[in-house]
Every structure is written in structure tokens, then in C-alpha cells.
Amino acid sequence: MRAAVCRAYGGPDMVTVEELPAPEVGAGQVRVRVRAASVNFPDVLLVADRYQITVPPPFVPGSEFAGVVEEVADGVAGLTVGDRVAGTVLVGAFADQVVVDAAAVRIVPPGVDDRRAAAFGVAWRTAYHVLRSVARLQAGDELVVLGAGGGVGLAAVSLGRTLGASVTAVASTPDKLDAAREAGATHLVRYTSVDLRAALKEVLPGGADVVVDPVGGDLAEPALRALHWGGRFVTVGYASGGIPRIPLNLVLLKGCQVLGFQFRDFAEHCPDELVRNDDELWALLAAGEVSPRLGASFTLDEVAAALALVADGRVVGKVVLDVAGHPDG
Secondary structure (H helix, E strand, C coil): CEEEEECCCCCHHHEEEEECCCCCCCCCEEEEEEEEEEECHHHHHHHHCCCCCCCCCCECCCCEEEEEEEEECCCCCCCCCCCEEEEECCCCCCECEEEEEHHHEEECCCCCCHHHHHHCCHHHHHHHHHHHHHCCCCCCCEEEEECCCCHHHHHHHHHHHHCCCEEEEEECCHHHHHHHHHCCCCEEEECCCCCHHHHHHHHCCCCEEEEEECCCHHHHHHHHHCEEEEEEEEECCCCCCCCCCCCHHHHHHHCCEEEECCHHHHHHHCHHHHHHHHHHHHHHHHCCCCCCCEEEEEEHHHHHHHHHHHHHCCCCCEEEEECCCCCCC
């Protein structure tokens, strides 16, 4: 099979496309012919060995994919050869074949194309689990989303609006804010041109109920200050490269909750909520109520360029690898 391989830690240029032996299908697993895969910031971090989890090289990067089932192990129920599926893994998606546990994939709803199915996994599931289970977002809440033009951020804007919240989007560029507006944001804040603390106080004089932060760095503290008493701040990641240090007196004075989300821990400790949330989220996709925005498309041979674009942080929406063919923009 053809696959992108990281043989040594480093930048995106360390990932090259090679021919590898096809993996064997074990008990409880399925083989999927990958048609599309989506690139996420953790893929960049894993290649650089800067993620919370270390994967020893050589490995095939990639955490979400969509394709067609080609082989099903004996005893696997609910999946047959020819089914269109999407799934998530820690690594292995940037290849024309992936072997995964059957529980890691689900049927793609009719009318949803491969690229959007692939782009719906990590970022959208993260955003929904954060809003639904961690932040306990309610209709009528004031939600602030940092990094609102990125994968998780833009998903959080869209899903926050769908759940009935009023959303304030914080991003670095006009095009990212335009995308957030299209996704349903009510207030837009370009943090690179204003004082973030003052800007949030102006648009939310009564304070925010929830802040979702996939960025970290210098944005975290002023965003936390925007919470009203008893608000919830959820840290999701550190795309800025900086892990913030929050003065604990702010937590004391605001009576707020500072919460964290990591996918693997949530899946381990909240399995029932994971299943419920996933069912609700895919129902929203199937009904056409939400859909991921595709920012750029590359072929598998262009995987290093795709990773570099995600690492740069300028792309709006999701970057997708068209494994089965050619990008169409």
C-alpha cells in the first residue's frame, strides 16, 4: 500500500510517501480503502514529538479518514464489505489502506461526501464533547471561542450556535472571522488589532458563561477574565505553542471552573457520554444542520505541504488529503 511515513521526528518535510506492506486484519477489525483523510494540528505535533503522547518512528501519521470497507474479520457485526465509513485513530490514516477496530468507524450518512466525512471526526467530535459534556453549554449561554477560524474553533462556533448559545468568535484575521460569522457567530473580535480583554468586555458587558480555548498562550488569561461569576473555562489545546499560566486568584474571585478536555481520557472515563454525543453529532450531520468547512485539499503525495499549512495556522477550516484521486480546491 501507499502511505505517508514519518521515519524521524521533525518538521512536515520529514514525512514522505512510500510503499509499505498492507497490514493484516485481526480479530474485531476491518480493513478500509481510504478515500480521504483530514489533517489536524496534533498530526503535526506527533511528527515533531511535541504531543502529549509519543509515537515511536517509523509510523504513518493521520488521525481521521473516510473510505470503503474492503475486509471484515469474522465475528464483526454491523459492517459489511462495501460500506462507506469514517473513523478516527491515533495514527495510520494517511495511507490508501487502514486497519482499525470495527468500533472505531461508523457508517457515513447518505449525501455526505468522503472529504466532509473525513473532516468531521477529530475537530467536530472534540468541539461537541467539550460543549455538551465538559462546559455543559445551555441554550441562551454566552460562549466565547478562541481560535475560531481553526478546525476545533470553527466547529465550536457552529455547534455552539446549533445548541442555542450566542457565540463570540476570537480569531487573528478577517477571513477567519468571516468564516466564523458564516458559522453563526454573533460577535467578532480580531485579537491582533485590539486589546482582547477590553474588546470582550465591550461586546459582553455581562460576561461570558463559557470560554473554549484550543489556542492557549497569551489569549487564555484575558479570555478567562471575560467570564462572569461561576463561568466555565475549557482548555482544549495549545495551538499557539505556549501553555498559559493562569493566576489562581482569578479563579477565586470569579468562582469559575477551569476544565480540561483530552479525547483519550474522555473516552476512557465517560464512555456512555461519548456514545450519546457521537450519536447526536452524526445525526446533526445527517440532517444537514452542520457541515465542516473545507479549507484546502491536497493529494497524498502532497502530505508534507498539507502538514505545513496546518502547522502555519493560516488555513480557515479543515485541510483534507484526497487519497483516492486529485484535489479540486
